[in-house]
Amino acid sequence: MWQDLFARSVASGAGNEITAILSQAGDDRIIAFSGGYPHPDTFPRKALEQSFSRVVADPAALQYAPTAGLPGLRDWFTGWLGEHDGLRPAEDEFIITSGGMEGLKLLTACLLDPGDRVLVEGPTFMGAIMAIQSAMGVIEAVPMDSGGLDVDALERVLSSSPSAKFLYVIPDYQNPMGVSLSAERRHALIALARRHGLLIIEDVAYRELGYDGDRRPSLRTLGPDVVAQLGTFSKTFSPGLRMGWISAPAPLVAALSGAKQFTDQCTGALGQLLLEDYGRSGGFDDGIAASRAFYRRRREAMLSALDAHLPEWVRFTRPEGGFFSWLTVPDAIDTLTLAERALADGITFVPGGIFYPGDRGAHELRLAFSKVPEEKIDEGIVRLGKILSNFDRKGQ
Amino acid sequence: MWQDLFARSVASGAGNEITAILSQAGDDRIIAFSGGYPHPDTFPRKALEQSFSRVVADPAALQYAPTAGLPGLRDWFTGWLGEHDGLRPAEDEFIITSGGMEGLKLLTACLLDPGDRVLVEGPTFMGAIMAIQSAMGVIEAVPMDSGGLDVDALERVLSSSPSAKFLYVIPDYQNPMGVSLSAERRHALIALARRHGLLIIEDVAYRELGYDGDRRPSLRTLGPDVVAQLGTFSKTFSPGLRMGWISAPAPLVAALSGAKQFTDQCTGALGQLLLEDYGRSGGFDDGIAASRAFYRRRREAMLSALDAHLPEWVRFTRPEGGFFSWLTVPDAIDTLTLAERALADGITFVPGGIFYPGDRGAHELRLAFSKVPEEKIDEGIVRLGKILSNFDRKGQ
Structure with missing residues (x-):
């Protein structure tokens, strides 16, 4: 009965990918560069506590x-x-x-x-x-x-x-x-x-x-x-x-x-x-200033790690803000396959294909540095560098 | 430019009626039987104040x-x-x-x-x-x-x-x-x-x-x-x-x-x-019990007022719960016209037509008793009774 009732847009299955990524990002045992979440340390918990009685x-x-x-x-x-x-x-x-x-x-x-x-x-x-x-x-x-x-x-x-x-x-x-x-x-x-x-x-x-x-x-x-x-x-x-x-x-x-x-x-x-x-x-305004300082440190940690630990044949962007760096690997490496290998080694990122409407993005990937503990960024990128180096450039 | 860009569903203009009713219901000078809102006295303000620090x-x-x-x-x-x-x-x-x-x-x-x-x-x-x-x-x-x-x-x-x-x-x-x-x-x-x-x-x-x-x-x-x-x-x-x-x-x-x-x-x-x-x-559970007692009093006030002040040729439902009574007036009276006259006399209700997909409901109307101050229910229905009586049954 149910399959017959659904609107055409449901049949496309849109949404499953996001669900998969959100569920992956909740696992504390892995170093997750996948979820583009804001960091809880930037949330205004104290301000909310102070204002709640007044506001309600x-x-x-x-x-x-x-x-x-x-x-x-x-x-x-x-x-x-x-x-x-x-x-x-x-x-x-x-x-x-x-x-x-x-x-x-x-x-x-x-x-x-x-x-x-x-x-x-x-x-x-x-x-x-x-x-x-x-x-x-x-x-x-x-x-x-x-x-x-x-x-x-x-x-x-x-x-x-x-x-x-x-x-x-x-x-x-x-x-x-x-x-x-x-x-x-x-x-x-x-x-x-x-x-x-x-x-x-x-x-x-x-x-x-x-x-x-x-x-x-x-x-x-x-x-x-x-x-x-x-x-x-x-x-x-x-x-x-x-x-x-x-x-x-x-x-x-x-x-x-x-x-x-x-x-x-x-x-x-x-x-x-x-x-x-x-x-x-x-x-x-104070929160924005604090968030900028907070995420800037992570951005620095991320760029230092990428400079130090990635093979020279991997290109990456140097963000002036936000949460992300974007990596481009040689055509021989498929980032969907790479993501599976990375997960086995305890790190996650998002393969590039999901960010395009069609078939592109197979040799790109997104790293989010916003929510990874600062002291784990370097370790995570060391692992990523090793995984990449173990692929030779032909993607084996 | 803008008219050409909109999706077909926007052209239907759906939504304007609700906007009009919501804005009407906010005016404190009138006795508003129109908005089907819960009453603020039933909201858990104190409970929220007590739990907020723990929850946040x-x-x-x-x-x-x-x-x-x-x-x-x-x-x-x-x-x-x-x-x-x-x-x-x-x-x-x-x-x-x-x-x-x-x-x-x-x-x-x-x-x-x-x-x-x-x-x-x-x-x-x-x-x-x-x-x-x-x-x-x-x-x-x-x-x-x-x-x-x-x-x-x-x-x-x-x-x-x-x-x-x-x-x-x-x-x-x-x-x-x-x-x-x-x-x-x-x-x-x-x-x-x-x-x-x-x-x-x-x-x-x-x-x-x-x-x-x-x-x-x-x-x-x-x-x-x-x-x-x-x-x-x-x-x-x-x-x-x-x-x-x-x-x-x-x-x-x-x-x-x-x-x-x-x-x-x-x-x-x-x-x-x-x-x-x-x-x-x-x-x-406590809140539901209190809300039932609270709204039950309003329901009693509403039904007593309807029994006492409406012409005998108006039919109305006797709700066992919820927020509403539904009135049916003779075919000669159009409740959209009636609503305009009522607003001039300081009371509002919702004409029946809005609750049907087609052209029906012209001789019906909805009264909500949930948010009207209890002591004003009787006064409001006295006014409604007079407005109805001043219409003769031919709707003049």
Whole structure:
């Protein structure tokens, strides 16, 4: 009976890969470079303890919230965005979501009919691939390099083939490559989007976690007419409260609000009030500064280990922020096979194929340094270097 | 640009009605019988204050949770269901959701392709109508009476027309009618579902809020092979933490878990731990007992007022639980017009049309007594009685 009842999108089996990776990452016996989780030491446990009694006394704390978010949180955070990125979203250009993933779901629900074409970076966040595929969208990946999305390549794609509903891009400390879109390319991308009437979805999941002080303009600031910005508080507050936002042109935000009434109706009021309190008390800014210092140390440990222990024929990115370095191995080595061997030796990473819509990525892999204990990073990379060296370059 | 980009489901404009009603319900100057909200006095503010420090110290509290929910909450609540309804869901038959609405969204996402047929009670929860319509499902309403869904009418529908993907039903203290499905009909419904291979989605939103002591078997207990149970903790804990569940056959739960990775990835861990603590400490059971006593008083006040102040030609249901009474007025009176006149006189209710997929409900309306201050119920119904009496039966 059951197989006959399912919608077509279920038959694709999307989601199994993520489940497998999340379950793998929970095992404490292995050194897990696989899960792109924030580290618990960055969570505001003490601030929450101190503010809880105050916050829960608010009559709004335990009731349904307005679908677009509570006014106080909206006021604080749109002001914060205005201060830090130079563009304060207007009342009708902003919605609070239940995390970045819900934001992505709302966007795909409002924008995609089955068969619609979508452009992404290749490689990109696998959750985006899955969300687009579950909405029956058809994905094309545009190449990247150390300067982020190859905007010239994008222009060739736009000129030669049918129109896409949107381009999904992660300009800052990209997942999975760890690279950032150069300032020059940001301006070129916005100009290109305007010329082609292309909507850009800018995912700023890691934007506040820059370790080298270079904050580039957000795409939303450069092109508010053609960009929807998708954000999450999972890396700057906590994933345990499911909070994110979308800042976008008003007609799109109106559609997102309508759609959100049929996902979870509203984001939890208690979490919204806790976040507002954290923000207004200065905890949010202090927390970001502390997180940058915390993850910068891990980034240093990771890059030192990669420099010291990998065979010279392995290439890797040098992230200026975020959680990831991206490795490219010789064509003879399949990273799916490599991952199995690595797991047997007690380390995990994510093989590259999962970050592409099609068959690419077989000779790439993602390492996350955000949640690995600092003192284990070196040991883990020593093991990875040995496994790689034991493969000769022909992949045996 | 924007109108061209939207998915077809957005063009339907679903959601505007709910937004309008939610905004109306927030105005303190009017006596609002419109919003079906739980009353803040039933929220576990004190229990949360007492447990917060303990709960937030759990390493899982602020991190991503497993998509199907944290093990501790799952263990406690499946045990609770086993104790109270005689059927403990197995490990693979249960998932924690971010409220009932998300559960409904997951179910429609997994079960409906555009054009698929769905059966509902007429009238039914407007959120269900909207969720099904946003998944491009085609809805048919089956008649109800004081004994709940008319199962004979359902049998005629099933015999005479193409197969439906599922039947959505609220057996206990139904929204909006306030009636319950009789025990006899529950057995008949399960037998019918088995004969026709019909999947039933049983929404138990108000099940724990019975005021007269008569607990009927859940449909899920009677037919675990053909029933998915959709629940919410918004009425027994708090809507401010977005928590619900689905108990269903294993293949469906597996599909729901896959789909949830692209709604919000997981339900907030902090809320899950707070609820588990509330449950294991006995607060959940005490809270339900207190809520029953609290809402029972309001139900008494509402029924006394309806008996005393309405013209004798208005019919209304006498709910044994839940939040609602359903009024039927003569055909000459249009309840949409009546609602406008009522708002001018400082009271609100929801006109019946919104609870049907098609054009029906013009002479019906829903009164919610859950959140109106007890001392204002009588005054509000006095006003409603006058407005109705001022209409003569021809609707002038």
